[in-house]
Amino acid sequence: MSDSLYFDNDCISAFLWTKTEWILESLFPNNILVPKEVYIELSKVPYLKGRIDNLINSGQATIHEIILGSEESNLFQSLTGLTEGKRIVIGKGEAAVLSLVKFRGGIVASNNLKDISDYIKEYSLRHTTTADILVKAFENGLITEIDANNIWANMLAKKRKLGATTFSDYYKSKSH
Secondary structure (H helix, E strand, C coil): CCCCCEHHHHHHHHHHHHHCHHHHHCHHHHHHCEHHHHHHHHHHHHHHHCCCHHHCCCCCCEECCCCCCCCHHHHHHHCCCCCCCCCCCCCHHHHHHHHHHHHHCCEEEECCCCHHHHHHHHCCEEEHHHHHHHHHHHHHCCCCCHHHHHHHHHHHHCCCCCCCCCHHHHHHCCCC
């Protein structure tokens, strides 16, 4: 996949917490995009800041800023409740990802389906989750099913929401 992924905090931090960002580097080389708002959120936790800074310093990830006064800025303000409207207000990280993908292209990488799924549909955006990325890593032979289950358990231990108790259970539920 050569498309850039704009990561929300919940998705990228699942990999950062478990020291498995190498999976992202392998699957999406130089296509890991982090909105400035997400970087600010990650920077509040020294461990996560160190790991994301390593990705940035190696050139694997880049920080993207919303251009003030642009259409993406207007959408961001609308989604975060900074302007009046009838939208469901969402967090700055989610809003930044949605705004950047809508106007710059790419894929939304977020697990926060409760807050963003209506917007994904409304704007016809492509979307992936941590679970989807682990499936891709497994299907591409980067990790074994045992590895995937161990990573999954470590992510759950860090309170990441993945949609199933084990990777194997998730994979079976998504397989045809």
